[in-house]
Amino acid sequence: MSEEILTLPGRDGQERSVRLSNPDKPVWPATDDEPAITKRELAAYVVAVGEPLLRTIADRPVTLQRFRGGVTGEEFYSKNPPKGAPEWVRTVMCTYPSGRRHPQLVVDEIATAVWAVQMSTVTFHPWPVRTEDTDHVDELRIDLDPQPGTGFDEARAAAHALRELMLDLDLTPWVKTSGHRGLHVYSRVRPTHEFLDARHAAIGICRELERRLPDLVTTAWWKEERGARIFLDYNQMNRDRTITSAYSPRPLPGAPASMPLRWEELDAASPRDFTVRTVPGLLAERGDAWAGMDAAVGDLVAAHALWKADVDRGLPELNFPPDHPKMPGEPPRVAPSRKNAANWSEDGTRRSPRRP
Incomplete structure (x- = not known):
């Protein structure tokens, strides 16, 4: 060998x-x-x-x-x-x-x-x-995941809208291709919130964007409820849930890579442009679009306030990933089409089966 x-x-x-x-x-x-x-x-x-x-x-x-x-x-x-x-x-x-x-x-x-x-x-x-502190998040991440009937164009429109919302919340957004069909939007934040609170801040942002663009984006966890919209994956903020890093290759045909972009580059960009064979030359020519990220640190206070306002309005917790423990207030972990209302209580817990 x-x-x-x-x-x-x-x-x-x-x-x-x-x-x-x-x-x-x-x-x-x-x-x-x-x-x-x-x-x-x-x-x-x-x-x-x-x-x-x-x-x-x-x-x-x-x-x-x-x-x-x-x-x-x-x-x-x-x-x-x-x-x-x-x-x-x-x-x-x-x-x-x-x-x-x-x-x-x-x-x-x-x-x-x-x-x-x-x-x-x-x-x-x-x-x-x-x-130094693996319990407190220093990076907000939102995955814009195209669903059937949508693609990169819709993800791009959602990313621009998400950018404006995050700027309103005193967060500096950074965008990259996912290396597949979607986009990832990040922001550096002060490590003041642990994972659950950071996830709730992400949900607050995603729900607000969903209110503004209900025909374009969705926070619906179950695929059968998403329709032809961009899924805003808030669950990437959970402990032990991770996203492909910037510049990482993806195990897909053509060897695509997840490529950081300047916002002014996004409209002309195509995921097919960024591969293991093309990215080094593009990087040498254009520089790192994320070079200033570490100097642009915000916080999650305003985003978390969106979550708390939604809770006050009666909006519930959203589903966690299936590999996580069942959490307080979490909806039933069963697809709506498979849910028999008689077997579930109003608080989302399964009723014990009746014995004859």
Whole structure:
């Protein structure tokens, strides 16, 4: 088996040696139009985008999306650091929705990112917290997810409207492609709110946008209720729920990458423009659209006030992801079309079956 040894920068100016085994192994298979993208190419991509990539994932717990045999092979997620991690790889202890705790990888140098590629990583999924305090959110994230009958054009219109709303709430919004059909809108915030309160702030924003644009966006958790609208995924703000990082490749045909954009670039942008093969050149030409994010820190007070106002008006809690514990006030975890009203109480709990 062939291998290469890469010498890469580490923290504090130290150099790291990273072994890249089988560098000619395809990660994305060849197509009629393009040759295969190899492990060597993916590692070179990570090095080329290393500085802005680290601005988005460094000093954060990171989940690795890995593949055996390339992106067409077996997919799995690493929350525990992969075995055999070099001694210079950093970790941080995290608490999960179940209450259990274990360390997660921290990718705060290019060498760690390339070592993750060696470990079959394609996509990096950072938490919205810093390692100093993994319980308080420092980054608001809203995923604009096109539903059947909608696409990137509708997501773009929703993103512009979301930007105006966030500016009204003293939040500085930043946009990127998801690497697929949608868009992600972020804002740096002061780490004053824990996950549940940050999620409620996101719901407050999403419900307000839904009131303004009811035919374009929806907060409906159940797919059967969304219609041809953009789903505003508020649940990305839950503990242990993560979004593809900026500059991360996606395991999709064409090797797309999640690309930060300036707002004035959004109207002319197409997700197909941003791939493992095109992003390094675009970055060198245009610079990092998110370079100023760390200097634009807002807070979630006004957004959380929207949530509290909705609660005062009688609006209920919204559904949590199925891997989270059932939460107080949460609606029934059953699709409306499958819900038998006789089996559920008004507070959303299942009635015990009647015995004969």
